Amino acid sequence: MTVKEAVRVLIAGGAYAGIAAALNLLDLCHARQARGSRVPATYTPIFVPVEIYIVDERDGYFHLIGTPLAFASKEYAPNVWVKFEDIPALNHPAVRWVQGNLKKIDSQDRQAVILDSKSNQEYNLRYDYFLAATGLRRAWPAVPVSLGRKEYVLETSAHVDTVQNAGHGVVVVGGGAVGVEIAGELKYTHPSTKVTLIHSRDTLLSSEPLPDDCKLAALQALRDLHVEVILNQRVLQIREIKDDQGKTGQELTLQDGSKVIAGHVMPAITKNVPATSYLPESVLDRDGMVKINSLLRFVDEGNDPYHLAAGDLVAWSGIKRCGRAQAMGARTAQNIYQHILSTRYNIQSTYTEYQPIAPVIALAVGNQAVVYDSKGTRCSEEQMEHFFGVDLGMQQFWDGLKLGESPNYRHSL
Ligand SMILES: Cc1cc2nc3c(=O)[nH]c(=O)nc-3n(C[C@H](O)[C@H](O)[C@H](O)COP(=O)(O)OP(=O)(O)OC[C@H]3O[C@@H](n4cnc5c(N)ncnc54)[C@H](O)[C@@H]3O)c2cc1C
Structure with a gap:
């Protein structure tokens, strides 16, 4: 690397994790206080020529937290998918993005293989630093199927029609966080539609490391909305039926032999797997999560300063949340910048460690939020407003990362 050569960071x-990393890095490399940092920098900031290259299968930022409401409201859905080209904060010559699928990372040669979605051609890309921020591979209805905004708007709109035409109501199968939020948003948005949530265990959120009062609060919040909750019942079979008026519906057979009729079924039970198939196996644990140290670096064969990971795909403590992903993304930016300072400019680096975190959650259930943190469990409309605002946190994320502000700094290389 010559002094004038830009450092290429592939994200x-x-x-949440990827955009936070990109924008914090953009700030730091332009000798600015990083937007994700609450403490002033303790060193003299130095300009670093950088090229930030973002690859994503989608054509924009999708606010995943908003999925349950996006599948319930035609008004809401378009607001939570913003094409990368329409995000002012990314409008900087040092930032590039491509819609594509990352196929392979060769961490020895620091080279990536990317399948470009538009041309359907694969190409190789060399990088200096790599950040894995591809989260989990989730199935519908936890995420929309579409990868482009236009198709997504059609997909969510068609789903709202399906809900409105579901004469026998909607059944959500699976009472994890996603199932609870989907049932809550559907009922809150369509109060006259019958919404039933079926879960195989005796408490909701049964696989989350949360106290019983939090799980009970989620149940109560759903009951406050008049969602019918059936616990301790596994769905054994789902078959298509026609009712007396010739309308098609679905008949669910539960483990006690009882039947539930639905106009529409939403299965929120798929196990999510980390989206890490492009990485060498040696950097993954048995579940496919990326093994990292507290500097958020891969720990394959020691401490790799050129490969980092942030967000849902890392093997780390705490419940997978967007705040956690964002915080990790911001720290990876700090640590990449610090490493560049030390290797390129011989400046003593100050790395930021990411500490283990206890389980915390904020769950939107219609008009209320169930919150669990160091202060204990609470559930109310006030918590909803505080943690999610009026749009399931979209504006908070947008404002927090200053996505609406075009960077007003330029620096020639
Ligand atoms: C329905 C639902 C509701 C939720 N509600 C909440 C909530 O209320 N509060 C909360 O804190 N958290 C919530 N979460 C969890 C939160 O959304 C995640 O913790 C967060 O999205 C993690 O962010 P991330 O950046 O790690 O990954 P993601 O947000 O999953 O982003 C990963 C990105 O990588 C891209 N990608 C994946 N594979 C590839 C590849 N091979 N090549 C290129 N691009 C790729 C994807 O397109 C995606 O844009 C919810 C999740 C769901 C599904």
Whole structure:
């Protein structure tokens, strides 16, 4: 690398972790206080020529937290998918993005293989630093199927029609966080539609490391909305039926032999797997999560300063949340910048460690939020407003990362 050569940072995944990393890095490399940092920098900031290259399968930022409401409201859905080209904060010559699928990372040669979505051609890209921020591979209805905004708007709109035409109501199968939020948003948005949530265990959120009072609060919040909750019942079979008026519906057979009729079924039970198939196996644990140290670096064969990971795909403590992903993304930016300072400019680096975190959650259930943190469990409309605002946190994320502000700094290389 010559002194004038730009450092290329490849970021896979342009959502909470990836965008936070990109924008914090853009600030730092332009000798600015990083937007994600609450403490002033303790060193003299130095300009670093950088090229930030974001690759994502989607054509924009999708606010995943908003999925349950996006599938319930035609008004809401278009607001939570913003094409990368329409995000002013990314409008800087040092930032590039491409809609594509990251196929392979060769961490020895620091080279990536990317399948470009538009041309359907694969190409190789060399990088200096790599950040894995591709999260989990989730199935519908936890995420929309579409990868482009236009198709997504059609997909969510068609789903709202399906809900409105579901004469026998909607059944959500699976009472994890996603199932609870989907049932809550559907009922809150369509109060006259019958919404039933079926869960195989005796408490909701049964696989989350949360106290019982938090799980009970989620149940109560759904009951406050008049969602019918059936616990301790596994769905054994789902078959298509026609009712007396010739309308098609679905009949669910539960483990006690009882039947539930639905106009529409939403299965929120798929196990999410980390979206890490492009990485060498040696950097993954048995579940496919990326093994990292507290500097958020891969720990394959020691401490790799050129490969980092942030967000849902890392093997780390705490419940997978967007705040956690964002915080990790911001720290990876700090640590990449610090490493550049030390290797390129011989400046003593100050790395930021990411500490283990206890389980915390904020769950939107219609008009209320169930919150669990160090202060304990609470559930109310006030918590909803505080943690999610009026749009399931879209504006908070947008404002927090200053996505609406075009960077007013330029620096020639
Ligand atoms: C329905 C639902 C509701 C939720 N509600 C909340 C909530 O209320 N509060 C909360 O804190 N958290 C919530 N979460 C969890 C939160 O959304 C995640 O923790 C967060 O999205 C993690 O961010 P991330 O950046 O790690 O990954 P993601 O947001 O999953 O982003 C990963 C990105 O990588 C891209 N990608 C994946 N594979 C590839 C590849 N091979 N090549 C290129 N691009 C790729 C994807 O397109 C995506 O844009 C919810 C999740 C769901 C599904």
